[in-house]
Amino acid sequence: xxxxxxxxATATEKMRASLKRRYAAERRFQAYGIVAILLxxxxxxxxxxxxxxxxxxxxxxxxxxxxxTLFPQDIDPDGTRDPAVLRRAxxxxxxxDALYSLFPEATSRQDRRAVRDLVSSGANFVVRDMxxxxxxxxxxxxxxxxxxxxxxxxxxxxxxxxxxxxGVIREASTSVPxxxxxxxxxxxxxxxxxLQQLVRQGEIEGSFNRWFFTNGDSRQxxxxxxxxxxVGSFFTLVxxxxxxxxxxxxxxxxxEEFAPKNRWTxxxxxxxxxxxxxxxxxxxxxxxxxxxxxxxxxxxAPVVGGLVLTLMTLPTIIIASRAALKSVPPSIREAALxxxxxxxxxxxxxxxxxxxxxxxxxxxxxxxxALGETAPLLMIGMVAFVVDIPGSPLxxxxxxxxxxxxxxxxxxxxxxxxxxxxxxxxxxxxxxxxAAAVLLRKRFxxxx
Amino acid sequence: xxxxxxxxxxxATVGFAGxxxxxxxxxxxxxxxxxPFTTVAAETxxxxxxxxxxxxxxxxxxxxxxxxxxxxGVEHPDFTNASRxxxxxxxETCASNGVDKITEMKVGYDGIVMANSKAAPVLDLTKxxxxxxxxxxxxxxxxxxxxxxxxxxDIDPSxxxxxxxxxxxxxTSGTRDAFLELVMExxxxxxxACASLDGDAFDARAFTLREDGGFVxxxxxxxxxxxxxxxxxxxxxxxxxxxxxxxxxxxxxxMIDGEAPTFxxxxxxxxxxxxxxxxxxxxxxxxVIPGMEEFLEEYTSDAAWGPEGYLSDKGxxxxxxxxxxxxRDAALNQVDNVNM
Numbered sequence: 001x002x003x004x005x006x007x008x009a010t011a012t013e014k015m016r017a018s019l020k021r022r023y024a025a026e027r028r029f030q031a032y033g034i035v036a037i038l039l040x041x042x043x044x045x046x047x048x049x050x051x052x053x054x055x056x057x058x059x060x061x062x063x064x065x066x067x068x069t070l071f072p073q074d075i076d077p078d079g080t081r082d083p084a085v086l087r088r089a090x091x092x093x094x095x096x097d098a099l100y101s102l103f104p105e106a107t108s109r110q111d112r113r114a115v116r117d118l119v120s121s122g123a124n125f126v127v128r129d130m131x132x133x134x135x136x137x138x139x140x141x142x143x144x145x146x147x148x149x150x151x152x153x154x155x156x157x158x159x160x161x162x163x164x165x166x167g168v169i170r171e172a173s174t175s176v177p178x179x180x181x182x183x184x185x186x187x188x189x190x191x192x193x194x195l196q197q198l199v200r201q202g203e204i205e206g207s208f209n210r211w212f213f214t215n216g217d218s219r220q221x222x223x224x225x226x227x228x229x230x231v232g233s234f235f236t237l238v239x240x241x242x243x244x245x246x247x248x249x250x251x252x253x254x255x256e257e258f259a260p261k262n263r264w265t266x267x268x269x270x271x272x273x274x275x276x277x278x279x280x281x282x283x284x285x286x287x288x289x290x291x292x293x294x295x296x297x298x299x300x301a302p303v304v305g306g307l308v309l310t311l312m313t314l315p316t317i318i319i320a321s322r323a324a325l326k327s328v329p330p331s332i333r334e335a336a337l338x339x340x341x342x343x344x345x346x347x348x349x350x351x352x353x354x355x356x357x358x359x360x361x362x363x364x365x366x367x368x369x370a371l372g373e374t375a376p377l378l379m380i381g382m383v384a385f386v387v388d389i390p391g392s393p394l395x396x397x398x399x400x401x402x403x404x405x406x407x408x409x410x411x412x413x414x415x416x417x418x419x420x421x422x423x424x425x426x427x428x429x430x431x432x433x434x435a436a437a438v439l440l441r442k443r444f445x446x447x448x
Numbered sequence: 449x450x451x452x453x454x455x456x457x458x459x460a461t462v463g464f465a466g467x468x469x470x471x472x473x474x475x476x477x478x479x480x481x482x483x484p485f486t487t488v489a490a491e492t493x494x495x496x497x498x499x500x501x502x503x504x505x506x507x508x509x510x511x512x513x514x515x516x517x518x519x520x521g522v523e524h525p526d527f528t529n530a531s532r533x534x535x536x537x538x539x540e541t542c543a544s545n546g547v548d549k550i551t552e553m554k555v556g557y558d559g560i561v562m563a564n565s566k567a568a569p570v571l572d573l574t575k576x577x578x579x580x581x582x583x584x585x586x587x588x589x590x591x592x593x594x595x596x597x598x599x600x601x602d603i604d605p606s607x608x609x610x611x612x613x614x615x616x617x618x619x620t621s622g623t624r625d626a627f628l629e630l631v632m633e634x635x636x637x638x639x640x641a642c643a644s645l646d647g648d649a650f651d652a653r654a655f656t657l658r659e660d661g662g663f664v665x666x667x668x669x670x671x672x673x674x675x676x677x678x679x680x681x682x683x684x685x686x687x688x689x690x691x692x693x694x695x696x697x698x699x700x701x702x703m704i705d706g707e708a709p710t711f712x713x714x715x716x717x718x719x720x721x722x723x724x725x726x727x728x729x730x731x732x733x734x735x736v737i738p739g740m741e742e743f744l745e746e747y748t749s750d751a752a753w754g755p756e757g758y759l760s761d762k763g764x765x766x767x768x769x770x771x772x773x774x775x776r777d778a779a780l781n782q783v784d785n786v787n788m
Contacts, residue, residue: 184697387501398505411690
């Protein structure tokens with residue numbers, strides 16, 4: 001027996017070295033993967049951190065307490081307490097009087113204007129709504145909290161000058177310690193003094209910004225809210241769901257269960273898959289040409305938005321539904337047919353219920369896509385300034401992502417935080433919908 | 449009353465293209481520059497009067513006039529915003545679609561500013577220098593050559609030694625059109641080689657911006673431009689005055705021909721880069737769509753577009769007393785001042 005060339009010791013060493021290299025290669029490969037995950041997570045965390053850090057302050061709105069005297073001769077001279085009269089009455093004078101009484105030293109026209117500008121131009125509607133809710137308030141002196149104008153709100157939140165916020169102003173002994181020169185502060189020297197005075201008297205406090213959740217759009221950041229857009233999104237999605245779910249499921253059932261396998265069905269199948277990849281703006285152009293110009297449906301209406309988004313989500317739903325139908329094993333169908341069920345009974349009693357969780361998951365994902373869509377809505381006039389809360393799918397409306405787009409393009413500083421806050425709300429809805437889809441799948445999905 | 453219903457019937461017949469239904473809400477389309485002002489007027493009008501608040505779409509001046517001129521009837525808008533005057537071709541389109549009575553209402557002025565970060569020195573530019581910085585080709589000793597200037601100091605030694613990096617609006621924007629017309633055109637004309645051109649040859653030289661990175665199209669979102677200026681001290685942005693006004697703690701406006709872009713300078717006309725803003729009124733819809741007269745009443749009140757009005761708080765530069773009176777009168781009396 002001649003020993004193999006090279007001593008056994010060197011062979012083992014060689015093998016060890018090669019093994020080491022192979023382990024090292026594997027570790028490197030794993031490290032690449034971990035780096036990729038960390039990068040993705042890092043970006044996600046940065047995104048969330050920026051949005052949340054700029055957005056959270058929008059959930060607080062600073063308000064000032066005013067003692068408003070509701071003189072009957074100003075508001076309801078005839079004493080009818082008719083809601084129509086109360087609605088049209090001029091509440092601005094009562095607000096102005098309350099403000100002037102806080103600053104008796106402001107007598108010149110300019111100073112009085114500075115005083116008036118302290119509170120939001122929507123303050124009178126806060127008082128009006130209180131009076132409409134309780135007409136017996138007329139003739140009384142009431143204490144009411146009205147929103148501060150956005151510039152002052154931003155100053156108190158420290159968004160204008162990092163050296164100045166509510167706490168600093170409260171503590172300041174002489175005058176506000178600005179770090180910015182006067183021409184960069186958004187508010188004048190006089191107004192800063194007034195603001196400081198109010199803060200020291202304890203008349204100003206930050207509280208939960210309910211207007212953000214109950215108001216429609218506004219050009220005054222302190223009055224702007226997402227409720228109008230949320231209702232618009234709701235109507236749009238209801239129309240989309242009502243149309244795309246039945247149509248999508250019917251198409252999937254026919255293609256999967258009844259359609260013969262031939263060239264035509266192949267062409268249809270290829271086209272459905274292609275439609276899923278068509279850029280959404282194309283559906284908007286189609287909607288403009290067909291629904292607005294041919295059928296004459298109203299512009300900016302959620303019903304048209306829903307129709308357009310239906311076109312966009314249909315392929316998603318059809319593809320998901322077909323996959324769900326495919327995953328129902330043939331043995332179920334054969335057993336049903338074997339005990340004498342008709343084809344229709346087989347499908348409605350057995351196949352559809354088993355495929356439903358998969359179909360619903362696909363639908364929810366399609367709806368989540370539709371909720372986040374702006375581009376096709378641009379073409380049909382839903383990118384619009386709409387103040388009134390829509391009451392039906394035929395009223396003019398906008399949707400949440402469009403609201404975010406519009407605010408992000410507004411010059412007023414107060415909209416920066418509101419844009420991020422609206423993004424947080426939209427993300428919340430999307431996470432909720434996707435979680436529902438995952439839950440549905442986990443709970444009801446059956447494996448064979 | 450009878451007259452009203454005849455008009456209503458006429459409008460309905462002309463514009464009937466399907467299931468058009470009654471509309472009690474004013475619809476406004478048009479320029480994104482006028483949008484911030486018209487929306488405030490619309491909101492105030494809605495809150496004061498109890499009429500439904502008008503719906504305002506931002507479609508751009510050209511897109512707005514196209515929709516506006518498409519015809520009469522509830523599916524067509526009642527007003528359109530424009531950051532330029534209506535063109536003769538658009539008046540023709542309007543007339544051929546039955547929109548033959550239009551009131552032009554000037555609402556005020558808007559300044560276009562060039563601004564940079566507070567971290568950089570204030571730029572003091574002439575239109576000539578801006579042309580030399582941004583044009584694709586510039587005349588050197590009477591010959592047209594590809595723009596050789598990469599730093600501001602290449603144009604004039606007194607300017608900062610920083611790369612030319614200007615962020616501006618895309619070609620679809622009215623701000624871009626106005627900037628070209630108000631700065632680049634006179635800038636080009638200050639050169640003999642350019643002033644001797646005319647027609648298309650002049651347009652090609654004056655209105656073609658460089659594409660080698662000196663001028664960057666930054667999209668329609670002006671807040672994004674402001675953010676980029678904050679991050680990059682060398683960059684200069686072009687946008688409407690209201691964005692400068694709201695961000696004075698971050699950015700500063702460049703002086704053009706020795707004038708700073710302040711509210712007073714734009715209002716007095718001393719600052720050279722400002723343009724009028726318009727709202728066009730479809731006269732045939734007056735009295736058919738409820739609230740149109742009252743909306744014009746609100747828009748043209750001194751509380752709105754006056755020197756102390758809420759529109760000037762939003763950055764609109766008001767007209768002088770005589771002009772305000774003239775356009776208020778035209779709007780409220782539905783004077784057809786376009787087809788004259």
